Amino acid sequence: MTKCPQCGKDVSFFERDLITGTCPACRGIGARPATLGCGTLLLIGLVVWLVVGSKVNRVRDEVTELRSEVAELKRAVEQETAELRALREAIEASAPPTTRRPE
Numbered sequence: 001m002t003k004c005p006q007c008g009k010d011v012s013f014f015e016r017d018l019i020t021g022t023c024p025a026c027r028g029i030g031a032r033p034a035t036l037g038c039g040t041l042l043l044i045g046l047v048v049w050l051v052v053g054s055k056v057n058r059v060r061d062e063v064t065e066l067r068s069e070v071a072e073l074k075r076a077v078e079q080e081t082a083e084l085r086a087l088r089e090a091i092e093a094s095a096p097p098t099t100r101r102p103e
């Protein structure tokens with residue numbers, strides 16, 4: 001038997017509150033200090049929603065930015081590839097037959 005911290009009455013292990021150790025009577029009248037009011041819960045939910053929402057937005061912005069950067073890079077690589085191909089063709093066309101690499 002343990003004692004209820006609220007009223008000091010003996011309370012059995014099965015009856016006492018798991019968190020606060022209060023008896024059912026004290027629990028019934030709202031002695032549980034860990035209990036959060038509905039408004040507090042709503043406020044916490046709102047804050048969490050705002051924080052998560054802003055983080056999600058930031059990540060989405062970053063992804064959009066990265067995507068456009070990737071597209072830009074792809075375009076640049078394609079341009080470089082085309083330039084390299086043109087250069088190789090120009091070199092092969094101008095090179096004398098003797099300096100061409102054996103095939």
Ligand SMILES: [Zn+2]
Pocket residue numbers: 004005006007008009022023024025026027
């Ligand atoms: Zn009690």
